Amino acid sequence: GSSSYIDVKKELTTPPVTIDVKPLPSGKPASFSGAVGNFTMTSSISSNNVKTDDAVTVKVQISGNGNIKLVKNPEVAFPNDFDVYDPKVEVDIKTTTAGSSGTKTIEYMAIPRYAGDFEIPAIAFSYFDTKSDSYKTITSEPYKLHVEQGKGGGTSPVVSNFSNKESVKYLGKDIRYLKVNNVHFVPNNELFFGSFMYYMCYLIPAILFIVFFFIYRKQVKENSNLALVRTKKANKMAVRRLKNAGKLMKENKKEEFYDEVLRALWGYLSDKLSIPQANLTKDNVEAELAKYGVDDALIKEFMDILNTCEFARYAPAQASDAMDKLYELTVDAIGKMENTIKK
Template sequence: MKRLFFLLLTCLFISTSAFADKTKFTATAPNVVALGEQFRLSYSLNEKGEGLKLPVIKGFRVLLGPSTSTNMSTQYINGKMTSSSSYTYTYVLLAETEGKFTFEPAEITVDGKLVKSNSHTIEVVRSSTKNKQQGTHQSTSAQAQNITKDNLYLKVNVDRKSVFMGEPVKASLKIYTKDVKVVNFEQFKEPSYQGFLTQNIEGSNSNAFQGENINGEIFYTYTIKEILLFPQHDGEIIIDPMELSCIVQLTAQARSRGFFDDFFNNYKNVRVPRKSEPVKIKVKPVPNNAPKSFDGAVGQFKMNTTINQDSVKVDDAITMKVTISGNGNMKLINPLKFDFPADFEVYDPKTNQNLQSSAKGMTGSTTFEYLIIPRHAGDFTIPANEFTYFDPNAKRYITKLSPEFKIYVEKGEGGISNTTISSFTKEDVKFIGKDIRFIKTNIFEPIYKGEIFFGTLNFYLAYILPLFIFLMAFVFNRKRIKQNADVAKMKNKRANRVAMKRLKAASISLKANKKEAFYDEILKALWDYISDKFNLPLSDLSKDNINGILVEKEIEKEIITDFMAILDTCEFARYAPSSGSSEMDSLYQKTIDTITKLEKNIK
C-alpha cells in the first residue's frame, strides 16, 4: 500500500513538473514610462487558457483590454510535422501616478491547472515635452543644432570601480538618447582594454532601445555590448573611450503638409560622431598572507576529487578527476600539483572546461583529468592536496582539501611483481647519481688532433682582416656622408632616375588607357627633371625661363625644340579630345629619347 502511494505521488510530481516546464506564461511591459503616457501590458501564453485574472493595478488606468491575438505555425522537419501556437492578451494602460509600481503575477487556467506569470516592475517619471513640441516646427538644421551631448551620448558603465586583483568587472557599452531618434550607428571603435583579460557576455545586448530613468528623465538606451574584464595587475587601470557615429533621423520641414505627406519618407539622416569618457578602475592587490597553495584563483569555488578505482594491477590505468566549480576567474585556474608515489607514472592532466559568461561573472566548472599508471605492486597513498582561492566578498583566503586515496596494486600477469630492478628497489634507484661516484683511475694521455692554431698565419689574419674591413667601411661611410651633404649635387645626380620613375608611372597609365593621368605624369617628369638637374624650385620655373636655361647651358637647338614641343603637346592634350593610343605611344618614346639626349648634352 505504501509503495502504491509513493508511486502515485512520484507520477503526480513528474506530471506537474513536465506541465510547468511545457507551459510558459510571460508578462512584458516597458521598464520606464512618462507620467500621462499610454503603454501596453502584454501577457503571452504558449497554450490556450481561460479565466485570465489580472493583479490589482494601482497608479494606472486601464484604457483598453484585453485584446486577444493568436499566432499558429506548422513546420515539417525530417518528415515530421510540428505545430505551435501562442496567445497574447494585451492591455493599454495610462500612467497616472509618479513612482515605482510592481505588477504581481497574473493567473490563468490551462487544462484545469492554474498558471502564474512573472511579476514586472514599472517606474513612472515626470517628463518634459518641451523638446518634442519644438521639434515639430523646427527645420532640420535647427534640429541638428539641438543634438548635444546632453541628449545623445555614449557611456561605458561598470558594475564596480574598485576590485581585487583577478575579480571581474562587468562593462556595458551603451548609447543614451533623449528626444533624438537614432536609427543606426557605424564606425564603432571599441576600447582596447589594456591591462585586462576580456570575455564577451553572449546574448546580453537587446535589439531595441529600452527606457531608463536618468536623474528623473526618461532616456532610451541601447546596449552595444557587455563584457567581463579581468584585471591583470594592481593599481589604476584606465578603460579607453569608445567611439562611434550615430545615424540620427530628422524630420524635414515641409512648406505645406498635405494628406499624402505622411505616406512618404519626409526625413533626413545625419551622422553624429560621439565619444565616451574614459573610466578608471582601481585594482587592489590580494592580501599578502596567502597560503603556499594559492595560485591566483579569485571568486567562490567548490572542489570535488574522485578516482575511478582504488584496486588495480600493475600497468593498469587509474583516472583521477579534480573538478573545480563556481564563479570567478575560472579560465586562470591551473591544475593542482599532487605528490604522487614515485612508483606511479603520471601524465600531464587533460583540462575540460564548461564555462558560461553572464552579468554575474564567469560561472561553470573546470575539470582536470590525471592519467596514472602504477608500475610496481604494493600499497600506495595519494596524499591530500589543497586548493586555495581568495573570496573578494569575504575578503579572506579559503582552502579546500581533497581526500586522501589508498591504492592497492596487485602483481601483473604471470606473477611478476616488478618490485625490484637488479636487486635495487625503485626507491633505491632514485638515489643513484646522488651518492659518491668513482673517477677514472687508469693513466691516459690526451690526443691532439691537427696543428695548434696559436701563432699561425691564420691566427694573425683573424685579427688583421676585421680591422682592415672596419677601416675601409669607415672611409667609405665618411665619403658617402660628404656626398649626401651636397644637396644640389645629389639632386643633379638623381634627376634622370626620378624622371624615369615618373615615365614608368606614365607607362602604366598608357596601358590602362588613362589619358589624363598619362599626360600628367609626362609633365611632372619633365618639370621635375629640370628642377632637380639645375637645382631650381618648381615655383620659379616656366616654359620661358626653361627655354632660356637650356640655351644658356648650350644644349643643341633640336633637343630644346623637342623638349618644348612635348610640354606644349601635354598641356594641350589634357583639354583636347581623346588622343589615340598610337599618338600617346609615340609621345612616350619621344620623351624618353629627349631626356636621354639632354642628360648627355648637359655640361
C-alpha cells in the first residue's frame, strides 16, 4: 500500500517573445504629448455667466484605448488675470489582454478677479492613431465667459477681452489719479508765496513722485518677466506635490506613489522652464534643460527618475525600499536644480 506518487523536479521555459518597437513618425502636432492609441475627447464649462471671485470649472474627458495613464493634461489657456489652480485628475482604467482602456477626467478651476467678457480658447489634444498610423488632433469649441462684478469688489475696473495679456495684468494696481476735491483758495493779500506751506506744496508732490516712480519701476521690472514669478513658485509647488507622494509611500500605495512623483516632476519642470506641460515630452525635455545650463549628470538624474516611475508602475513588486530611494533621489534632484537655474 505504498504511495504511487513521487515528486519530480522539472524546469519549464517559455518560448522567447520578440517585440518590434517602431519609432513615432516625424511631424508631431504641437499639442501631441505622447498619447498613443485611439481616443475621443469631450469638454464642458460649469457656467458661461459668473461673478468676480466665483470659481469657473472646465471639465475635459479623454476616453479610449491606449496609454491613458501616461496622457498629459491638455492645456487650458485661461485669461491671464484669472487665478488658476492645479487641475483635479481622476483616472478609471481597465487592463485586459487586449490592452488598456478607460477614461481620464481633468477638472481645471480658475477664479476671475475682474468683470468683463472673456474667451477661453479651444482646447487641443493630439494622439497617434494606431489604426491609421497617423497623428490626429481633437479640438473643443472655445468658451465665451461673461463675468459680472460681485460683492465687495467695487474698486475693480471693468475690462473687456484682450489680445495682449500683459496689458491688463496689473490694471487697477498702478498709480491712481490724484484727487483734487475740496480745494481751498486764499486771498492773495495773505502772504502765501515763500511761506512754509508754499514750499511743502512743491516738496510733497516731488517726494511722492520719486517714491511712486521707484515702486512703479520695480513693479514693472519684476512683473514684465512672468517666467520669474513662475520660477519662484516652482520649488514651493514641487515640495507640496512631493508631500502627497510621501504620504502615499507611507501607505505603501505603490502605483499611486509613482503617479504622484511623475505629476510632481512634470509640473515642476513645466514651471521651472516656463513651458506648458502639454509641450514637454521626454523627447524634448533633455534639450530644454540643457538650454538652461543644467549639467548632463543632473539631466540624467531627472530622466532616470522619469523612466523609473513609468516602468515601476507596471513592474512586479520590488524591494520595499525602492520607493524610499526614488523619493530621496527626486528631492535631491529638485534641490540641485534649484541651485542650478537662477533667474
